[in-house]
Amino acid sequence: MSHWSFLVVVVVITALAFDFTNGFHDTANAMATSVATGALPPRVAVGISGVLNLVGAFLSTEVAKTISGGIVNDALVTPAMIFAGLVGAIVWNLLTWLFGLPSSSSHALFGGLIGAVWVGAGVHGVHFDTVTEKILIPAIASPLVAGLVAMVATYLAYVITRRGREREVSRGFRYGQVASASLVSLAHGTNDAQKTMGVITLTLISAGVLTHGSGPPWWVVLMAGLAIALGTYVGGWRIIRTMGKGLTDIQSPQGFAAETASTTVILASSHLGFALSTTQVCSGGILGAGIGRRLAEVRWSVAGRMALAWLFTLPAAAAVGGVAAAVAKRGTAGVVIICVAALAVAAGIYVISRRNPIDSKNVNDEPMAPAMSATAA
Template structure:
């Protein structure tokens, strides 16, 4: 059996730091439409979402197993490779948060790990068949499925309630949004918290602390759930604004339809062990809900920028992870250099963000970035 070392401890801390960024980066997935429509006050929304992310972390470990023994060869991976991959994921998460782009934290993690392992162990260290089947194909299919389901659900919701009083209909769907947004948060915990569990488990396997093929220990599940819950409570208001106000003109029936469609897709994928992007699923649901309402405004310029971020996330994080791995494999000095560089980047990004702060108080203001509106009728 192996033993705990300073490097293993550093990797576990970095994994939990990534989990925290995942939380505030992805709070918008569950709560953006509820905040935008007024179904939930912003602060109440993040409290509910954080608590349910924690609960969701305990419901399944299938995705964690996909990461710890699926996309990379755990017999070739070392803790410093995992550390380098985490740095790539964290840097990309912070950068896209700065610009309010709801990119995939999941794909940032996968990209960082793939780049780091490729540099550290060679191409044989990456299971590209597994990457294609359980990451790339779901990445393409899941937002389309969620979008189509949300579009149909939105259309039916307006057809069924067209003779009802607008105020009563809105109130009813707002109550429904509280339930559906809560389910998205629960589903997010079952999918995204597991990714950090998988990374920590992979680290423990690579250090010889756990045997090959092991699942995450209970304390790993607990720490990962707590980290993503705390990150969720932090808010991630910049991305909530983009998804709630910048992507489409959303009313309560649309918000309910989008959240319900997203929950269905995420929970089904978690059960099957598909490590998909909850961001892409929820964004697809919001777009589908926008298209599904007659005369709703869908801002295709914002959608286009989001799509570009999705395309570049995995390769960009892989490049940062690969560069970090090339430095980290030089030994302790390389690890220290990467740590200092990552901290400097994080501080710089946070400093820049304070020039145009987005908070719970102004989250429902329209984004200042230019958008290209298009009107779509169902």
């Protein structure tokens, strides 16, 4: 097959749908602390983040190349496998959003693709050495590095400003947060938007539209950037509440330190082509900032639930991707079945979420303990 087909069009649309969910799922990474400290109004925060995600999408394509020609064998991959992998990632993103858990959209995508390709092409279709080097090792190291840097930065911020007037110090760091949160959004665009670019490019390669080893065309970069920017502007308020209010009590110096540490790690990884999880990086930064402030309360039970979500993301998305790939093998009928099932799941999750809505007006309300483990989170 060397032309655009119905399946290829469906895969591109599904990839952009994943990119949209990635945007609202990961808005919290950049803006949760700024919203929590009052440095930015909620709607202004997501607007700024959306624009800068779009800009960041044009700054680099190294991560996109890792996806399109790194973790799986593009010579064995078919559009049906990619479609199945995307479905697995979208379903996991929506489920974790419902529970307010800041899990990794990136790992959901990787897991879905790995499961689908494994079922569709066999174990040889997955480059496990690249998965280990570019995904698993960074997944362990990046939140630890971001947390350590944020912890030290937070401690130094309070030591350096301890003789200043609290109100003036807080105001100064709030201004700093506008810049640091903006940089996180820019960095997020350079890393996460590229993942969808890579998936679409992989689809076009597998369909024969592009040659093996090709990078993403300009229109793919533009569409991926617009999709993630729009999703970011919608605002994943449930996850913003968890990261801004659920993990620790955030003050402006902590927010500035967490965001600056996260930006540094994300931009460095984008340059090296590491497709890491910005969610894990930013969560590590927030935890580090909580530890770095004396007498700050860190809610380890919430952190524990997040860690469990991180642990299950790859295998859970891989399982859904694998099942979807098995059904999609049946041809157009199988693809239609998966589409209908995915839309039904998405609609069900949305209906459940409306029972206790969280939006820009109540995102800074303190989360109740029971709600953190139920749909109110």
